[in-house]
Amino acid sequence: MDEPAPQKGTVTQRAIERIKAMIREGRLEPGQRLPTERDLAAQLGISRSSMREAIRALTVLGVLEARHGSGIYVTQLEAGDLLETFGVVADLSRGQRLVELLELRRILESTATALAAARITPDQLAEVEKHLAAMNATDDPEQILAHDLAFHREIAAAAGNDTMAAILEGLSSRTFRARVWRGYQEEGAFERTRREHAAIHRALVAHDPEAARAAAAAHVGEVEEWLRTQLP
Amino acid sequence: MDEPAPQKGTVTQRAIERIKAMIREGRLEPGQRLPTERDLAAQLGISRSSMREAIRALTVLGVLEARHGSGIYVTQLEAGDLLETFGVVADLSRGQRLVELLELRRILESTATALAAARITPDQLAEVEKHLAAMNATDDPEQILAHDLAFHREIAAAAGNDTMAAILEGLSSRTFRARVWRGYQEEGAFERTRREHAAIHRALVAHDPEAARAAAAAHVGEVEEWLRTQLP
DNA sequence: AAGCCATAGTGGTCCGACCACTCCGGTCGT
DNA sequence: ACGACCGGAGTGGTCGGACCACTATGGCTT
Incomplete structure (x- = not known):
């Protein structure tokens, strides 16, 4: 049986790609709020720590925006961002x-x-x-x-x-x-x-x-x- | 007395800026190996988790490169990186x-x-x-x-x-x-x-x-x- | 001398706890 | 009835520790 996870690269890297794919495929729209870090981590079957690293990476790239106490949001994905x-x-x-x-x-x-x-x-x-x-x-x-x-x-x-x-x-x-x-x-x-x-x-x-x-x-x-x- | 830490932004964000500054000021040369995550975290007085997020962020930006089991290195900082x-x-x-x-x-x-x-x-x-x-x-x-x-x-x-x-x-x-x-x-x-x-x-x-x-x-x-x- | 291998050290992952902040709804006073 | 206040629930932010996976080094075996 083929395992469900071919596992290439670090789990964080995979999480980054997953989120980028979600945006590329339109499953996440600009301005939309993401699930909580805890939920996202559970969905992808990784720890919250790793998910946080993925989110931080996408934050510095200007793709995501984290608002303390509120949630994580997709930016407007404008050129400036x-x-x-x-x-x-x-x-x-x-x-x-x-x-x-x-x-x-x-x-x-x-x-x-x-x-x-x-x-x-x-x-x-x-x-x-x-x-x-x-x-x-x-x-x-x-x-x-x-x-x-x-x-x-x-x-x-x-x-x-x-x-x-x-x-x-x-x-x-x-x-x-x-x-x-x-x-x-x-x-x-x-x-x-x-x-x-x-x-x-x-x-x-x-x-x-x-x-x-x-x-x-x-x-x-x-x-x-x-x-x-x-x-x- | 002025506290040693004016504390603006998240500690991770500050760590990112600190490392960028070290490179900008030439204290870190291209290709050079950085201290371990644990040491870096101790130097800046933050937890290893936060330091890891900072490193991950600089990694996706192409500034740093982490080699599993070996250490963290500054890239050649070439245009391609x-x-x-x-x-x-x-x-x-x-x-x-x-x-x-x-x-x-x-x-x-x-x-x-x-x-x-x-x-x-x-x-x-x-x-x-x-x-x-x-x-x-x-x-x-x-x-x-x-x-x-x-x-x-x-x-x-x-x-x-x-x-x-x-x-x-x-x-x-x-x-x-x-x-x-x-x-x-x-x-x-x-x-x-x-x-x-x-x-x-x-x-x-x-x-x-x-x-x-x-x-x-x-x-x-x-x-x-x-x-x-x-x-x- | 060449190759092998145990081991220390490093980044990678996970867990659980707590803190700081935001938001919302209920409560109290007017 | 209305508005200001305030408390709690929920969220991201931080921390500390534990263990795993991989690399590199040096001594040991052959």
């Missing part, structure tokens, strides 16, 4: 991979900015301009960084591809930018950054995708080139 | 997000193919041609899919950006492609796919980046357009 872990890559990368990440950002940011130039609405454009103005109105590096992030975030949102926006978000996480830009901006790059942002803005106003693509690529490319010179 | 979770996004996505993922792949694949056209070496080109020939020499859909994947994988590798290659790998995972392409190829798209692959190959041989970019974008775009028509 699932790609939050992308920031981990950016945070743990050093040396050559930082250049690769900036190259990736240059490709995506230029495309997103081009798409935004074609699609952006007056309301979205106003939001972009708000952060552009705030960025130019202060000398506090913290404020500048915050509005700089928001500036590009609004543009990415206007591009209409949530997945791309979520990845760009990860590639622009505070810790990532702080590490790379700290040195860059110390070299008096504020003025250049300001001009580049103005160029991007002009392209958006003109609804000129090609100009927007070029401006965004040049903007990120400047940092990318600088970073290359900083490597051994 | 850290971006393996990207496949989860592709696997759990449905509907509109599948289109967004294909749009993302079109952007990255076209850029990677353009870069490859400029940089590819004779050896790499021979590898690409091997899979191209194998793909055209069989009727087994499984074989075709496998060589199709390898064809694009070799091109992405020749582009020289491991991060981009790792993401493309996630966007082309077997389950993802199987889900999308099942219907697509049923519509007699084999011949069209064959011609598109030939066009990409010609551009690589000619070391013509612009032609390569266009051919790759058209190749992925075909599937993308088909998928759009399949949505409600």
Whole structure:
């Protein structure tokens, strides 16, 4: 007789796959509440400890969300939820991979900015301009960084591809930018950054995708080139 | 007196951050072996159960690797290790997000193919041609899919950006492609796919980046357009 | 010298207990 | 009748200990 459990890998790994399969097959909908840890463990015939490890793993992946005292829920499974872990890559990368990440950002940011130039609405454009103005109105590096992030975030949102926006978000996480830009901006790059942002803005106003693509690529490319010179 | 533990979030979450910080600060090098679960738990003053959840979380993120009976090790922290979770996004996505993922792949694949056209070496080109020939020499859909994947994988590798290659790998995972392409190829798209692959190959041989970019974008775009028509 | 094997050490699993928090329904006061 | 309060039941979070499965090492046998 064939045993009911072929048993490959750890029980926790199997539990992770089981839950992912349930979601993939639609047996668990976004936002839905799961059975309790105790019940889930009993259903899969494993201990609560192992089930907790599986749940924790899916939690850090942005698939599940545990609410203390309430229950475990499936997230909305939106791009932002699932790609939050992308920031981990950016945070743990050093040396050559930082250049690769900036190259990736240059490709995506230029495309997103081009798409935004074609699609952006007056309301979205106003939001972009708000952060552009705030960025130019202060000398506090913290404020500048915050509005700089928001500036590009609004543009990415206007591009209409949530997945791309979520990845760009990860590639622009505070810790990532702080590490790379700290040195860059110390070299008096504020003025250049300001001009580049103005160029991007002009392209958006003109609804000129090609100009927007070029401006965004040049903007990120400047940092990318600088970073290359900083490597051994 | 200020207590030694401000205590924000769960102890497991704090343990995860602590370990990530150790890696970020270089106190843990790639490939290095960590203390035992028991020792780590004692160092951070938490139970072994909680520490195990933290380790499991970092394991699924591709940061750590647990070897039964041997110990816990930091991975090489290469793009492939850290971006393996990207496949989860592709696997759990449905509907509109599948289109967004294909749009993302079109952007990255076209850029990677353009870069490859400029940089590819004779050896790499021979590898690409091997899979191209194998793909055209069989009727087994499984074989075709496998060589199709390898064809694009070799091109992405020749582009020289491991991060981009790792993401493309996630966007082309077997389950993802199987889900999308099942219907697509049923519509007699084999011949069209064959011609598109030939066009990409010609551009690589000619070391013509612009032609390569266009051919790759058209190749992925075909599937993308088909998928759009399949949505409600 | 080569191979084998007992053993210590490690991660993997399970159990049971208790704590912290959320939620809901009943109770009390107004 | 209404609202604020409060208690308990249920849930995830944490802990400690026990045992199992596997690996690696060093001494022992051949």
